[in-house]
Amino acid sequence: xAVVSQHPSWVICKSGTSVKIECRSLDFQATTMFWYxxxxxxxxxxxxxxxxxxxxxxxxxxxxxxxxxxxASLTLSTLTVTSAHPEDSSFYICxxxxxxxxxxxxxxxxxxxxxxx
Amino acid sequence: KQEVTQIxxxxxxxxxxxxxxxCSFTDSAIYNLQWFRQDPGKGLTSxxxxxxxxxxxxxxxxxxxxxxxxxxxxxxxxxxQPGDSAxxxxxxxxxxxxxxIFGKGTRLHILP
Numbered sequence: 001x002a003v004v005s006q007h008p009s010w011v012i013c014k015s016g017t018s019v020k021i022e023c024r025s026l027d028f029q030a031t032t033m034f035w036y037x038x039x040x041x042x043x044x045x046x047x048x049x050x051x052x053x054x055x056x057x058x059x060x061x062x063x064x065x066x067x068x069x070x071x072a073s074l075t076l077s078t079l080t081v082t083s084a085h086p087e088d089s090s091f092y093i094c095x096x097x098x099x100x101x102x103x104x105x106x107x108x109x110x111x112x113x114x115x116x117x
Numbered sequence: 118k119q120e121v122t123q124i125x126x127x128x129x130x131x132x133x134x135x136x137x138x139x140c141s142f143t144d145s146a147i148y149n150l151q152w153f154r155q156d157p158g159k160g161l162t163s164x165x166x167x168x169x170x171x172x173x174x175x176x177x178x179x180x181x182x183x184x185x186x187x188x189x190x191x192x193x194x195x196x197x198q199p200g201d202s203a204x205x206x207x208x209x210x211x212x213x214x215x216x217x218i219f220g221k222g223t224r225l226h227i228l229p
Contacts, residue, residue, distance in 0.1 A: 006160075034216060043206065043221040044161075093160055095217070103168070104148065104213045110160035 002028050004096050006109035013084055014117055021079045021112045023094030029074035030096035034106065035067075038091040050077045084116045119144055121209050123220035131228045132199055138192040138223045140207030145185050148213050152181050152192050153206040155222070161206065165192070199229045 003026040013019050023033055031052050036044040048069050050056040056069035066088075068080040077096075081088055091113050095106040124139045140150075149168050153161040165174040165181040167190070173182040180193040194201060207220040 043219045046216050046218075049216060091158075099213075104210070105151075105163075105166060106210075106217055108153075108161040108163070113158070 002098050002107040004094065004107045004109040006094055006112050008112060009110065010113040012115045012117060015085055016083055018080055018082045019084055019114060021092055023077045023079070023096070023109050025075045025096040025107070028096070028098050030098060031074060032097040033071060033077040034095045034097075035069060035079050036093045036095070038093060044093060081114065084114070086116045089114055089116045119209070119211060119218045121207055121218050121220035123207050123223050125223060126221065127224040127226075129226040129228060130197060132197060134197050135193070135195050136197055138194070138205050138225070140190040140192070140220055142188050142209050144211065145188055146211050147185055148210045148215065150183050150190050151208045151210070151217070153208060155204045155206060197227045199227045201225060202227045
């Protein structure tokens with residue numbers, strides 16, 4: 001089956017530093033990847049849609065200068081949280097879309113837990 | 118605005134019971150609907166995906182149905198087990214290549 005990995009699985013950083021999270025589709029090429037954020041006991045909220053080779057599309061209220069997304073290849077997208085603050089502490093999950101003929105499905109990574117101290 | 122609503126928000130039932138989780142969505146336009154399971158602190162596990170042309174999907178003790186006209190989907194869990202305890206998320210894709218819209222989930226606790 002289609003597998004999506006994320007690295008790191010968890011990270012602790014100091015306020016003001018930047019953190020990069022990688023999302024990889026391991027056994028398929030994904031032209032589109034999505035980044036979500038999940039606060040405790042809440043559902044996933046889409047942050048941005050990332051297409052290979054083009055700029056990401058951010059959802060309303062998401063600061064594009066703070067959450068930098070790079071989708072340099074068909075198997076890798078990165079999310080960089082710049083100048084992180086404690087309120088950025090959250091669970092970040094990526095997904096990668098796979099088109100197979102007429103079907104379309106998103107496959108999710110295991111998530112990255114970010115704690116900003 | 119597209120919305121996905123899940124009822125109930127939380128549910129506790131004794132082991133062995135059959136149960137139904139409900140999901141409703143605005144706008145009958147739908148490409149597919151998917152049910153996920155999420156354990157605390159973990160990522161998502163896809164349970165069932167129903168294409169817009171389908172009415173239901175089954176996997177083991179799980180059965181998911183889709184009624185586009187009423188904007189509803191249900192997840193039926195038969196003979197519940199303590200290992201079924203988790204949060205169940207309903208998610209809708211309106212168009213192919215489109216983003217997924219998640220409900221807030223139902224937190225299920227199966228009592229041994």
